[in-house]
Amino acid sequence: MEALVNALMAIGLLLILILVVYLIDRVNLIEKETRKVMSTISDNAARPAAPYMGLSAKKLWDVMTGRSDEGLDSEAVSELRVRYQTVLTKHVEALYQEGFKDGQLGVGGEPKNTRLIATAKGQVESWIPSAQANALYQCGLNASQTPESDWGPIRAAMDEAGQLLWSKTQLEPAGALSDWLMPSGAGPKGQAEPQADMGLLDAR
Structure with missing residues (x-):
C-alpha cells in the first residue's frame, strides 16, 4: 500500500514539474512576443511620418x-x-x-x-x-x-x-x-534669378 502511495506521489510531483516547466515556457514566450510588439511600436514612433x-x-x-x-x-x-x-x-x-x-x-x-x-x-x-x-x-x-x-x-x-x-x-x-x-529684361536666358517660392512657399 505504501508503495502505491509513493508511486502516486511521484507521479503527482512529475506532473507538477511538467506543469511548472510548461508555464515557464509560456511566460517566456509571452515576454518575447511582448518585447517584439514594444520594439515595433518604438520603431514606428521614431520613424518620421511619410511626407x-x-x-x-x-x-x-x-x-x-x-x-x-x-x-x-x-x-x-x-x-x-x-x-x-x-x-x-x-x-x-x-x-x-x-x-x-x-x-x-x-x-x-x-x-x-x-x-x-x-x-x-x-x-x-x-x-x-x-x-x-x-x-x-x-x-x-x-x-x-x-x-x-x-x-x-x-x-x-x-x-x-x-x-x-x-x-x-x-x-x-x-x-x-x-x-x-518670364520677367521683362530677363536677358538672353529668358529666366530671372531663382524664385522657387513665388513669395508663397514656406519650410513647413
Whole structure:
C-alpha cells in the first residue's frame, strides 16, 4: 500500500514539474512576443511620418482638386494644401526650365507629367494634367527661340496654364506665372534669378 502511495506521489510531483516547466515556457514566450510588439511600436514612433501624408502623384493631385479625400478630414486636407503649394510651384518651374533648355539645344519632345520634387518635408512625386504640362514645357521651348519683344503670346499661354492649375487645386497664386518665370529684361536666358517660392512657399 505504501508503495502505491509513493508511486502516486511521484507521479503527482512529475506532473507538477511538467506543469511548472510548461508555464515557464509560456511566460517566456509571452515576454518575447511582448518585447517584439514594444520594439515595433518604438520603431514606428521614431520613424518620421511619410511626407504629404503618404500621398503622391495622381492620388495627391486628386485630393488637392477635391476628387478624393483618401480618408483625410477637411483640416488635414487644408494643412496639406498649404504645403502642396511648394510642390506645384517647383513642378511648374521645372517644366518651363526643361522646355527652355531643350529649346536652346535645338531639341524638343513631350514632357512627362509626373516629376519627383524635393521639398523640406522630403521628396514627393508630383502629377499634373498632360495638357498643362505640355503647355508649360512648350512655353519654355518657345521662349528660348523667340526674342523677348515677342514673348507676349507665350506669356499669355503660360498664365492660362498656371491659372488652370491653381484654380483646380484651390490655391491662390501671388501673381501671374509669366511675371515670375518670364520677367521683362530677363536677358538672353529668358529666366530671372531663382524664385522657387513665388513669395508663397514656406519650410513647413
